[in-house]
Amino acid sequence: MNMQFFEWLQNTPLATTVSENWFPWVESAHVLFMAIVAGTILIVDTRLLGLTSHQLRVSYLADRMLPWTWGAFTGSVITGFLMFAAGATNYVHNTPFLVKMCLLVLAGINMLYFQLVTFRTVGRWDAGRPPQAARMAGLTSILLWIGVIGFARWTGFV
Amino acid sequence: MNLHAFSEWLSATAFSQKIQITSWAIPGIQTVHLLAIAALFAAALVVALRIGGRGLASEPLPSVARRFGRAIWMLLVVLLVSGSLLIVAEPGRTITNPVFYLKMTMVVLACVITIWLANVARRELERPAAIHVAAAAFTMILWTGVIFAGRFIAYVESY
Numbered sequence: 640m641n642m643q644f645f646e647w648l649q650n651t652p653l654a655t656t657v658s659e660n661w662f663p664w665v666e667s668a669h670v671l672f673m674a675i676v677a678g679t680i681l682i683v684d685t686r687l688l689g690l691t692s693h694q695l696r697v698s699y700l701a702d703r704m705l706p707w708t709w710g711a712f713t714g715s716v717i718t719g720f721l722m723f724a725a726g727a728t729n730y731v732h733n734t735p736f737l738v739k740m741c742l743l744v745l746a747g748i749n750m751l752y753f754q755l756v757t758f759r760t761v762g763r764w765d766a767g768r769p770p771q772a773a774r775m776a777g778l779t780s781i782l783l784w785i786g787v788i789g790f791a792r793w794t795g796f797v
Numbered sequence: 798m799n800l801h802a803f804s805e806w807l808s809a810t811a812f813s814q815k816i817q818i819t820s821w822a823i824p825g826i827q828t829v830h831l832l833a834i835a836a837l838f839a840a841a842l843v844v845a846l847r848i849g850g851r852g853l854a855s856e857p858l859p860s861v862a863r864r865f866g867r868a869i870w871m872l873l874v875v876l877l878v879s880g881s882l883l884i885v886a887e888p889g890r891t892i893t894n895p896v897f898y899l900k901m902t903m904v905v906l907a908c909v910i911t912i913w914l915a916n917v918a919r920r921e922l923e924r925p926a927a928i929h930v931a932a933a934a935f936t937m938i939l940w941t942g943v944i945f946a947g948r949f950i951a952y953v954e955s956y
Binding site: 678 | 823824825827828831832834835836837838839840842843852853855856860864868941944945947948949951952
């Protein structure tokens, strides 16, 4: 891995300002954004699993929740990038951090597959019990997000 | 017995020692705590948005408040249990930390307003008054403060 890039990144004025002055604020904002992302996703996932919000159409619930999910996800990426820049040379060797990022990519693939494939037939199950593929997507999403948050917290202990 | 003595006694108990020497215990309990605050924050957000006439606006307010209110109280129990375990594991980090008391004050205040709003919602108010919308917005500021204070416990020195 080209360490020069990460050394450069870590020594940019922005990165040093984060590590010297802003880190607790950026980290707290990251937790806040994470809470909105994971919390709103959980509301949709438990509906897919048939555990909650039975009276709501899946498409309506997703439509009402996902703008918050994506807005907060943007905030998570920005705050996450600032934290990464502040300690880039360490994070690239931090195993829990790397596992977290892999799980995040898997969560994205799971969501994309659900959106592009499973959700196309939503008209048939919108108001009722979602099919097995949708329930699997919900369960997979919950498990991946538990992993993302767990490995993210572990990152700070290494 | 003052707080420092209590803190020292607590961290010397067998149960506290057991948590301290189990390497995955503290990040594990913190992960449960984080998952619960994420779910609580989202549930509180759904209720607050509905009171403001947004979010799940086509759903009756009493139904939204009842269903998500139940989730909020269940998650609070998870937060209290996991939070208590974290205090037992590292009492010196929390019970002599001013930010911890700020956090608890905000938790209590948020709960009181949430109970009041739940009662308002039960009366099937189709159009909540401005004061209810303001109170709902204030609970979200409080939960945000709770999240920030929770993280700042790690950065502010105990006295």
